[in-house]
Amino acid sequence: MRPHDFRDRRSFPGLEGGPFELLVTWAERIDRIPDPVFALLLLIPASLFGWAVAWDRALVGVYALGDWILLAALPRRRISFGPPKAPTLLLLLLRLPFALLPFPAHLALQSAGTVLVIYGFWIEPQQLGVTRQRLRSSKLDGRPSLRMVHFGDLHMERSTERDRRLVSIIHSLQPDVILFSGDFLSYSCVQDPEAWAAARQIFAALSAPLGVFAVSGSPPVDPEDVVAQILEGTHVRWLRDERVSLRRGPAPIDLVGLGCTHKPYLDAPRLAALTVCPPENFTILLYHSPDLAPHAAECGIDLQLSGHTHGGQVRLPFFGAIYPSSLYGKRLEVGRRQLGATTLYVTRGLGLEGKGAPRVRFLSRPEVTLWEIGGSESGPAGSSSQRPSRD
The missing domain is CATH 3.60.21.10 (Metallo-dependent phosphatases)
Incomplete structure (x- = not known):
């Protein structure tokens, strides 16, 4: 691999002002949203989605609330200490496409998503x-x-x-x-x-x-x-x-x-x-x-x-x-x-x-x-x- 000095690059991973740093700084501000307003942000889009497709698809909002509860509990259990609201919104966006699937496939996949949330946020970070x-x-x-x-x-x-x-x-x-x-x-x-x-x-x-x-x-x-x-x-x-x-x-x-x-x-x-x-x-x-x-x-x-x-x-x-x-x-x-x-x-x-x-x-x-x-x-190399x- 030939070295490159990247002299012409404008932003660098790990430094302030880069796209990733700006994104996580903006995401941190989402946690300032009051809890009742944030709950509505989770439930209203899910309800509209359910009205447009089928009412059982609105359960994605319930799963999103479950994600929020799981992430908000992490600091109390001293597992990690990040703000929960931005990751919860990201998880909701990842869940919405699966709500388009027919019943009961979408419920099975939403439940599998909850298992992955528990594993990724609660278990693997502790598996040293x-x-x-x-x-x-x-x-x-x-x-x-x-x-x-x-x-x-x-x-x-x-x-x-x-x-x-x-x-x-x-x-x-x-x-x-x-x-x-x-x-x-x-x-x-x-x-x-x-x-x-x-x-x-x-x-x-x-x-x-x-x-x-x-x-x-x-x-x-x-x-x-x-x-x-x-x-x-x-x-x-x-x-x-x-x-x-x-x-x-x-x-x-x-x-x-x-x-x-x-x-x-x-x-x-x-x-x-x-x-x-x-x-x-x-x-x-x-x-x-x-x-x-x-x-x-x-x-x-x-x-x-x-x-x-x-x-x-x-x-x-x-x-x-x-x-x-x-x-x-x-x-x-x-x-x-x-x-x-x-x-x-x-x-x-x-x-x-x-x-x-x-x-x-x-x-x-x-x-x-x-x-x-x-x-x-x-021994071997x-x-x-x-x-x-x-x-």
């Missing part, structure tokens, strides 16, 4: 799993394997049971080093001290023999002054355009941590200044977005660990992410990719988009990734497996 990856390199011959945990996109709003399990899971994996690829906070909670404290509680509990390292994520989500307050008093080293050596055995591993502007034409020169092309040591790039991967390949990076896309957060079978949130579209939306000699891994992350975005995941479960990195004589967490 561990994905295992292996990588072999001749640069690491003669040194012991390195166990490395990578996670990203915490998007903290308030502490949840999933967040509490996260620390237990990471410790159970017994990593030599822990890496976080940015987005500490939800877009809704950037200036919320309660969210800062909840995020700090997680990072303060993390430790590893070779250290815990983090980079900042999207600038609107991770302002430098806020990240500094979150990490104050923890053992986390915040990498801001830095290269450090992880020493375990005779051959060191270089870790490059780069701040993300989401503009490759700005970030690629900073990466080149931090690397020796080609690097003599095995080199890991920790960078929030996958969009620098083609440039990382040109710089001889061995492994790039990124996030940002959430795997799309909502994925369709055989298609993948509806909105991949990458300048390269679906080519870098999630998972493991090989760009020449560079391995890229894009984590699905942990949290959810903020502001008025639906707090939903579908076919994109939150994950922590355990890497086992060693010499070429240690790469493999992966995934299991749900039972910790």
Whole structure:
């Protein structure tokens, strides 16, 4: 894949002023509608639809009210903390076409829709799993394997049971080093001290023999002054355009941590200044977005660990992410990719988009990734497996 600097692009995923950011900001305002008025907004179109087609089709309004109740209950159960009204309207729009189907098919599909709402909003966002990856390199011959945990996109709003399990899971994996690829906070909670404290509680509990390292994520989500307050008093080293050596055995591993502007034409020169092309040591790039991967390949990076896309957060079978949130579209939306000699891994992350975005995941479960990195004589070049967490 040839690198592109996107210098001529007007908007960038993850920055203010882009179409997605404007949409979720507008959607957040829908929650200001008074509850009685909003209930009428759900029932009146459904009633008109039923009058025009058949009265039993007006039951779609009842299902929409059920969606609203389910979404409004999420904060009370401390599962997620988003505004419920905009996602409820979106779900109503998705339900209306199925009301055109004959009875009883439309009722069966509306009921199936409720099951999907429960799964996507209540269940899957809490299904934190561990994905295992292996990588072999001749640069690491003669040194012991390195166990490395990578996670990203915490998007903290308030502490949840999933967040509490996260620390237990990471410790159970017994990593030599822990890496976080940015987005500490939800877009809704950037200036919320309660969210800062909840995020700090997680990072303060993390430790590893070779250290815990983090980079900042999207600038609107991770302002430098806020990240500094979150990490104050923890053992986390915040990498801001830095290269450090992880020493375990005779051959060191270089870790490059780069701040993300989401503009490759700005970030690629900073990466080149931090690397020796080609690097003599095995080199890991920790960078929030996958969009620098083609440039990382040109710089001889061995492994790039990124996030940002959430795997799309909502994925369709055989298609993948509806909105991949990458300048390269679906080519870098999630998972493991090989760009020449560079391995890229894009984590699905942990949290959810903020502001008025639906707090939903579908076919994109939150994950922590355990890497086992060693010499070429240690085994196959790469493999992966995934299991749900039972910790």
